[in-house]
Amino acid sequence: MTASVARVTTITARSDTSFEDAVKAGVERSAKTLRNVSGAWVKDQKVELTDGVVTAWQVVLEVTFVLDD
Template identity: 40%
Template sequence: MTDSVYKLMEITGSSQTSMEDAIRLAVSRAAKTVHNLRWFEVLETRGHIEDQQIQYWQVTLKVGFTLDDTTS
């Protein structure tokens, strides 16, 4: 294993189902444009309320991924 560098991005997933579903949505969307995802950390959990009920769970993540030579 050699010295390496990771980049971090912030991303918010929004789901009608659950907090964990919001997180999975955010990670799978990040996986479309970035290779080598490594870890995430939850920064904030919020929700959107309509008609006096929770409509969306919104979870903001910091996601880390390995920078290889073809990534900017």
């Protein structure tokens, strides 16, 4: 029987376009730095406003990656 161990790290990503774009950017950037990224959970979302208009979308992600043997 084989077992695996994973770790979770928190990251924040921001986009000038959308929440979806912020999530995509955060996950793709994580995968460049961390090996074996297996999933992500959107923990929090926030928008930035300028004069009542949304100007940026921000997400806090919990990124899961499996540790090497």
